[in-house]
Amino acid sequence: MAPIYDIAVVGYGPTGLTAASLLGRLGHRVVVCERWPGLYGLPRLTHIDDEAARTVQAAADVDEALRDSSLCQYLWVNGKGDTLVNIPANPDGLMGYPDHLSMYQPDVESAIDKRLRGYGTVDVRQGWAVTGLEQDDEGVALRLRGWNAEATTADGPHDEVRARYVIAADGSRSGVRELLEVERQDLGFNERWVNVDTEWLRPQPPEFAYGTQYCDPARGHMTINIGHTRQRFEFALFPGENSQDMTTPEAAWRLLRQYHDLGPDDLRITRQLVYAFEARIASRWRTGRVFLAGDAAHTMPPYLGQGACSGLRDAANLAWKLHVVLGGQAPDTLLDTYESERRPHVTALTHAAIALGKVANTHDVEAAAARDAAFFAGKVPPPPPFPPLSNGVLRAGTSAPVGTLTPQGRIRLADGRTGRLDDLTGFGFVLVAAEDPTAALGPERLALLQRLGCAVIALDTVEDLDGRHRAYLRELGAAAYLARPDFVLFGTAADSTDLGALVDDLASALTAAVEAAA
Numbered sequence: 002m003a004p005i006y007d008i009a010v011v012g013y014g015p016t017g018l019t020a021a022s023l024l025g026r027l028g029h030r031v032v033v034c035e036r037w038p039g040l041y042g043l044p045r046l047t048h049i050d051d052e053a054a055r056t057v058q059a060a061a062d063v064d065e066a067l068r069d070s071s072l073c074q075y076l077w078v079n080g081k082g083d084t085l086v087n088i089p090a091n092p093d094g095l096m097g098y099p100d101h102l103s104m105y106q107p108d109v110e111s112a113i114d115k116r117l118r119g120y121g122t123v124d125v126r127q128g129w130a131v132t133g134l135e136q137d138d139e140g141v142a143l144r145l146r147g148w149n150a151e152a153t154t155a156d157g158p159h160d161e162v163r164a165r166y167v168i169a170a171d172g173s174r175s176g177v178r179e180l181l182e183v184e185r186q187d188l189g190f191n192e193r194w195v196n197v198d199t200e201w202l203r204p205q206p207p208e209f210a211y212g213t214q215y216c217d218p219a220r221g222h223m224t225i226n227i228g229h230t231r232q233r234f235e236f237a238l239f240p241g242e243n244s245q246d247m248t249t250p251e252a253a254w255r256l257l258r259q260y261h262d263l264g265p266d267d268l269r270i271t272r273q274l275v276y277a278f279e280a281r282i283a284s285r286w287r288t289g290r291v292f293l294a295g296d297a298a299h300t301m302p303p304y305l306g307q308g309a310c311s312g313l314r315d316a317a318n319l320a321w322k323l324h325v326v327l328g329g330q331a332p333d334t335l336l337d338t339y340e341s342e343r344r345p346h347v348t349a350l351t352h353a354a355i356a357l358g359k360v361a362n363t364h365d366v367e368a369a370a371a372r373d374a375a376f377f378a379g380k381v382p383p384p385p386p387f388p389p390l391s392n393g394v395l396r397a398g399t400s401a402p403v404g405t406l407t408p409q410g411r412i413r414l415a416d417g418r419t420g421r422l423d424d425l426t427g428f429g430f431v432l433v434a435a436e437d438p439t440a441a442l443g444p445e446r447l448a449l450l451q452r453l454g455c456a457v458i459a460l461d462t463v464e465d466l467d468g469r470h471r472a473y474l475r476e477l478g479a480a481a482y483l484a485r486p487d488f489v490l491f492g493t494a495a496d497s498t499d500l501g502a503l504v505d506d507l508a509s510a511l512t513a514a515v516e517a518a519a
Contacts, residue, residue, distance in 0.1 A: 006032045006124075007327055009143055009164035011131050012171035013037070015046065015106070016295030016312035018113040020168050022060035023320035025120035026428055027454075029327060032162050033123065036130035036148040040114060043272050044106040044198060047227050048073055048212070048306040049313075051094035054102060055409060055488060056313045057109060058421065059428045066104075066112035069228035073101035073212055077361065080217035080369065085376040090211070096488070097409040097421055097469075101306070103212070105228045129160065131171075134180055136289045140165045166323055166336075167291040170312070173279075175297035181288045188280035190302055190355045192362070193238040195247040197257065198272040200231050214304075214361050215260070218369040221362035222260055232268065234261070235276075237362060244275040278302040278358070280351050286340040292319055299347045304357035307350045311343075314487065318343055321429070321486035322394075330453055331511040335394070342393035349388040357384075394485065394510045396492025396503065401477060403492055407431075407484040410469030415462050422470070426456035430491075430507075433458045433470050434481035434500070441497040446504045453507075455483075483507060 010021045013035035024031050049057070057066050072090035079085055091100040117123045126145070133144035140163050147157030169177035178185075209232055212225035221237040236256050238247060246252060253273050257263045282299045286292060295312030319339055325331045363369050375381050390404035413419045422431070430453055432438065437459040439447065450457065458470070465471050474482065479493035483503055491510070494503040 005140065006030045006162065006164040007166070008032075008323060009034060009141065009162055009167045011035075011143070011167060011169045011177050012175075012295070012297070013040070013114075013125070013127065014170065014172065014295065014312075015110065015113075015309050016316050017168070017170035018110055018117070019056060019060045019313050020170060020294065020316035020320055021123055021125075022113050022117040022120075023316060023428055024323065025117045025123040026059070027320065027324045029122060029324065031117075031123045032164065033125045033127075034129050034131055034143060034145060034162070035125070035127045038128040038149075040107065040110050042107050044227055044231070044233070046106050046309040047103055047225050047233055048309075049102050049104055049109075050306070050310050051096035051098040051100050051102075052406060052488065053310040053313045054098035055096040055423065056317050057113070058423055059317070061109070061112035061116045063112075065115075066109040067102065069108055069230070070102045070104040071210070071226060071228055072099050073103045073225070074210075075101065075212045075214070077214045077216055079373045080215070080219060083373070083377075085216060085373065095406060095408045097411070103226050103228060105231065126162075131176055131180075134167070134177070134291065136291070141167045141290050143167065165290065165327065168316075168319060169291060169293050169297050170295045170316070171297055173281075173296040173300050175293065177291065178283060178293055178297050181291060183288065183293065184284045185281040186284060188282065188351060188355060190278065190280040190358060192278040192302065192358070193242075193244060193275055194235045194278060195238060195244075195252070195256070195275050196273065197234040197236075197253045197270060198227070198231065199234065199268040199270050202267060202269055205229060205232070216361045216363075216369065216372070218364050218366050220260075221364075222256075224261070231271075236260070238275065239364075247275055248273050280355055282344070282348060282351065286344065287337065292336070292339060294319060298343075299351065301347075301351040301354045302358045303354070304361060305350060305354040307354065311347050311350060314346070315339075315343055317487040324486075325453065325511060328452075335511060338393040342390050345391055346388055353384065390489055394491065395489075396483075396506045396510070399492055401479065401482075401490065401493040403490050405490050406488050407482065407490050408469045408473050409488070411466040412458065412470070413464040413466055419466070422458070426458065427454070429453070429486050430455035431458060431484045432456070432481060432504075433474070433484070434460065434494075435471070435474055436461045436480070436497070438481060438497070438500050441500040442504060443501070446501055449504060449508060 007029040008031050010017045010033045021031050021033050074090040075088040077086035094100040129145045130148035131143050132146045135142045142163045145160045214223045224234045286298050294315040395403040409422045477493050480496045481494040483491045494500045
């Protein structure tokens with residue numbers, strides 16, 4: 002009989018790593034199936050936002066993960082070098098991290114891998130590819146094959162694992178998605194860019210200590226720092242340019258010299274390949290007990306820097322919902338809200354990224370000149386606000402900004418422990434109240450919160466060291482707020498008499514999840 006796990010995670014990139022770590026932290030038996038024998042070891046993503054950094058905090062030693070990160074300022078310039086947009090770096094975002102960080106992906110993946118292997122409930126099976134799956138009412142059986150780059154399906158050892166649920170985070174060319182026969186919708190954006198990753202052989206020049214998008218109709222290109230010692234350069238390819246020709250060192254040095262006056266005395270090339278930028282969304286994200294996540298569910302062009310961030314949101318959303326369902330605190334239908342919440346959010350970000358890409362990378366000289374003139378005249382509207390969740394596990398019938406993100410500041414508990422909110426409360430629901438809510442809630446509701454693993458923070462006994470949580474309550478005009486494990490605002494209580502109703506509404510939202518997903 003195959004071993005029975007709570008969750009099998011297929012794929013060991015950022016989304017799979019994060020999902021496995023969060024579920025392991027919550028005490029679940031997890032198996033990871035990854036065809037490659039080790040971590041990738043080279044950066045693919047270079048940017049995360051403060052929400053993603055907070056998710057990494059839940060999944061790893063965040064200081065280790067982000068040890069070579071830096072603030073990420075971002076510029077758009079035209080073909081003449083004139084600044085079109087300047088997005089300054091904000092060192093103190095809502096989540097307790099800079100709004101935007103450049104980081105070194107292998108550090109993040111190694112830190113998450115190290116953390117999850119310490120839980121004792123997560124089995125990591127690297128070098129094993131999923132070749133088949135079968136579902137029944139109790140779980141999913143995954144057929145595995147020992148894998149290497151030259152193997153065929155008949156080669157190598159075979160095995161099988163069984164889990165109650167499966168998270169397929171196996172990338173844009175997801176084998177699990179193929180097995181499920183799930184199609185993807187093409188949103189009509191396709192570009193090829195050559196990516197050149199480098200290490201500085203001298204101190205990083207100041208003009209490369211931030212990200213720059215060169216909106217040049219002659220050839221769009223960009224650069225971004227990867228921490229303090231590495232640099233990524235990307236160059237758009239034209240129709241007819243051969244991808245293989247653009248992956249030679251000669252092509253890289255020609256482009257680096259032409260656009261940045263850099264050569265082998267300045268940099269060492271560590272990785273060079275052609276990427277296809279695409280925008281595709283899977284037609285369904287749940288098939289029975291199997292869920293698509295990360296690039297397996299959606300891909301978007303990189304102009305917002307939200308591809309990997311979206312995958313981490315998927316992981317956090319699925320992890321807490323699986324935990325609640327596996328713990329018997331909600332029906333299986335709660336898991337339907339994964340797609341109903343995440344799909345509209347990802348779709349909005351994808352369309353925004355497509356729109357930015359079309360503005361940045363027109364090859365029409367006249368259109369580029371009109372774009373530049375509109376920027377200089379101040380006629381380009383600001384980007385739309387970041388989309389909140391619009392449905393799902395949210396308190397209904399309220400004017401509070403449910404579905405938006407809640408803050409993280411530093412606190413000091415009554416026992417003297419000091420740190421970031423999440424480090425002291427864990428990965429779970431959090432009720433933050435201006436005053437001790439114990440009497441207002443009563444024993445039954447407190448017991449419900451305890452079963453859900455909800456931490457209760459009363460700001461009359463917990464010191465709000467930077468004032469962030471009290472300021473947020475004032476902004477909300479509320480006596481308390483209830484945050485989901487993925488930092489999303491579930492709802493607020495106007496006063497102590499509304500606290501009980503807030504908790505009751507959470508219980509109803511979890512148990513009536515099928516209506517929320519409809």
